Amino acid sequence: MTRKQAEQRGRQAERIAGWWLRLKGWQILARRARTPLGEVDLVARRGSMIAFVEVKARASNAALDLSIDERRLARVAAAAEILWHDLARPGDDMRIDVMLLAPGRPPRHLTNVWHGG
Template sequence: MKRQAAERRGRQAERIAAWWLRLKGWRIVGRRLRTPAGEVDLVARRGAMLAFVEVKARGSAMELDDAIDERRLARVAAAAEILWHELARPGDDMRIDVILLAPGHPPRHLANVWHGG
């Protein structure tokens, strides 16, 4: 049962993150895209920028500090490299973003968090 509850929370967090991105002028072009390297929660486009977005929700804002690590970001980056070939248009650029969610706090959007560690 815990796994199902976590799945529901994850999907809800992704819906909130997508809503937040749309309010900021992004268009969602993919959700939960799976590759052999891993999964990308959201892919958003604004102009010539494609953002591959990892969404993390925790029970408190303090817990968010440990929600993302190099290993997770490397997996998102590897998946983004695969998806890039399907989603990019000539002249596009890409970045890896993270959206952190905790009850009672606005979404925290961290842009361009991966630099090839």
């Protein structure tokens, strides 16, 4: 797969993940939110919870299991700490989520996956 194809697949996965989250009652606050410490694919709010969501798409479910690692989650968490200050309201809470997408399967939403480390 070329870099351009991977970029297109990633953007499509982010669109699907955004729709999935909206169907579950989330409001999308930001897409591809960039900070000096990293990027967050989607930032979503439901009630007082803000989720910073890493989206991964792979050709198979097995490949998805290898797509997220501590290093990647640490970068998302660092970016979330920066973004939090602009997005949070008093009483809000935050978490790091992952959305995994593979062809022919519904998105898999893993919640609260980062606990520092």
